[in-house]
Amino acid sequence: MTNPNARFIHIAALVLGALPLWVSRHLPMVDLPQHLYLISVLHRLDDPSTLYPQLFEARHALTPYLGYYYLVSALNWLLPLDLANRVFLTAYVVGLPLSLGFLLRSLGRPTWPALLALPFAYGDSFGWGFINYCAALPLTLLCCGFFVRALEDVPRRRGWTAALAVCLVTVLLFHVQAFGFLALGLPWLLLTTAVPEDATARGLAQRLRPRVPALLGVVPGVALFLGWVVLRFGEPPDIQPGAPWKAWGPTFSPQNLGWKSFAQNRAELFDVLANTLRDGSDRWAMYAVGAVALAGWVAALVRPGPTGTQGPVARARLLGLGVLALALYFLLPFDIRGYVYYLNTRYAHLAAALLVATAPATIPEWRLPLKWAAAACTLVLAFTLGRGFRAFSREATEWEGLVAATAQRPRVMGLIYDPGSRVVRFPVFIHSAAVLARERGGVPNFTFASTPHSPLRYRDEVPPTFPSEWRPQDVDLDTQGAWYDTFVVRGVHPSQVFGARLQTELTVVGQSGRSWLVRRR
Structure with missing residues (x-):
């Protein structure tokens, strides 16, 4: 039975994590005015009291961004647009730790570290207003959890496979860059996750057969990804050297890729994770969750908890996902001009959320105090960001x-x-x-x-x-x-x-x- 205190802590932490979204009239997100404008057009496309009908038309095709725009437009039938957007952003912020908790449970790990991910719902991608990418992150973590369960949970394997297929397609309806992480993360989980049938399997065919459902769950998303990305990259680029928002050369040529050095990425990592407020106070929550994660590691080393039947490879699955996300931050270009901008920096928050959640299993008696400490970090987050957002809102009047x-x-x-x-x-x-x-x-x-x-x-x-x-x-x-x-x-x-x-x-x-x-x- 769930501990009532633990449930209260979890709910309180989620409320505090989303509170900055609700304490000010205006949110400090660069692209938010553009997103709200297009959602308004989409919602009022036939309104003759606007210029929308004579200037715009719907693009009748599946595209990235479709998920965010259409969901908020649907909510706009029930709520004012700004309120509908805040509801959506709230679902994203609370969805990040909830989906991470689902992944942790799927991997057989304690779920309390999921609360440490809340500060990483904000930061660079949030500040730039990359809402579509941000919204894809909880879905990305769900995909990883569904994939693991489609491998391990034999009685409900078919249901988890269907959930994986739907979730993976939904990720693409928000943003393709999250799919880039899954292109590495899901193979990693496939290689490191044992299935119950392995105990009696004889030969490669018998080992592969129980993994087929999980692989089939990936097929619809991969097909859609290839249809969008490969076909788009196959089109001749509009090359205009030096022009904004245009390719400066062939897609993957040196003149078209904007790189940051390893040293620059290393120096900017903490800035990317918490860089909203000029006074730097939004870093306090990041430092707090780092301290709690470290305390969790120390506690686990002093008094290790039960690990069940998992071997070292299975226990390393979450760490491997975090390392993969961190590698994308350091190894990918910053821009592919004419196609993708702010590419590598978007993976920093995903890496941080995964890595702070890697605290090993501790003895059960210590998990509740650690969960209280994680919740205390969200109090710091709510205070610093809430104060900063209110100050910005006064400026934005x-x-x-x-x-x-x-x-x-x-x-x-x-x-x-x-x-x-x-x-x-x-x-x-x-x-x-x-x-x-x-x-x-x-x-x-x-x-x-x-x-x-x-x-x-x-x-x-x-x-x-x-x-x-x-x-x-x-x-x-x-x-x-x-x-x-x-x-x-x-x-x-x-x-x-x-x-x-x-x-x-x-x-x-x-x-x-x-x-x-x-x-x-």
């Missing part, structure tokens, strides 16, 4: 002032010379134009609908804009700017951008924080 001055159905060009925040380290104001466009049913100069992984696309030509939203100084106001009726400028005064045009064709209609709203007369 400048969006609300701009929205109040924005007309309906605007065509908004964002000229963000200073995307930074005084509170968080990420350039969280870079997509300010998407905030205004979503609130007023308009369109910004840049959206993810121009990318092939979006479930939406433009009906006709993409609205004219400068090559990179990060370089507003490259704008040509006579050609690219002529299509727009509204401009949001941040970081410099509009007079430095528009000059004499402010006296003739444009006028400043609002100012909030470090941003100005400019409209055509």
Whole structure:
């Protein structure tokens, strides 16, 4: 029977882990305005009071990102969009330790270390707003657990195989980079997991037969992966050396791969894991879980718990998964230009979550105190991130002032010379134009609908804009700017951008924080 105290600790830790998502109006996530804008378009694609019907159409194909966009759009029928998105993010944050706990139980390990993964639900990928990839992480851990059970649990092998097949396809509907880890992790589990039939098996065929169901469970996901990734990489790249978001050479050529050195990756590892707040206080929870994980190792060495019938290979399975994720962080390029960006850094959180959970089995009497210590780490997390998110939200109220001055159905060009925040380290104001466009049913100069992984696309030509939203100084106001009726400028005064045009064709209609709203007369 489950210890009531242990259950209370687990629930309290999950609530505290998700609390930062609910204490502020605005979340410090770089790409979140873009995601919410496209979800709004998807949800209101036929709304004539917006510009959406004349500019966008659904991309009727299975694509990565489809899972997040359609799930939140479905929730949007019941809840306001912002609230629906927070519910989704909450499911991700609490899903990470829950899915890790399922994997630990599948591997025959104590589950209390799963709570140590909660701080790693935040950090670099969360701050950049890589929500699709983040959401794929709990599903990735579930796939590993399903795979192990499809091998070991003979009476329910068929059910676990079906769950594996569905889960693996679902991972791809969120993000293909999580599948990259499974391409190594599942073979590792296949090689290191014994099945009950091995005791009486004679020959290779008898050893392989009980493993066939688990392998069949992988087939649908692998087929979909090959159909998406291999076919896409097989297409001739649009090579434009030096151009933003374009290939600089053949896909895997040296000029198209952006690498970080081993020394740089090593130096940045802790920054990637906890780099949200400028004051560095979000690192406190990371240091706390590291200390508790170390205490778990020490406790296990002083008083080892029962290991059952598992041999050293079986006990090393979780550690092997963590090492594989860490190897992807150190060995993969940072960018494959024109295809994948921030590639290697995304695996750091997965590696950290797996490695802190590797504390060996301790005697049962010590597991409850360790679980209390793990829960205490989430209290630190809730306090530091909650305080930081609230401070950022006060800063981000400048969006609300701009929205109040924005007309309906605007065509908004964002000229963000200073995307930074005084509170968080990420350039969280870079997509300010998407905030205004979503609130007023308009369109910004840049959206993810121009990318092939979006479930939406433009009906006709993409609205004219400068090559990179990060370089507003490259704008040509006579050609690219002529299509727009509204401009949001941040970081410099509009007079430095528009000059004499402010006296003739444009006028400043609002100012909030470090941003100005400019409209055509």
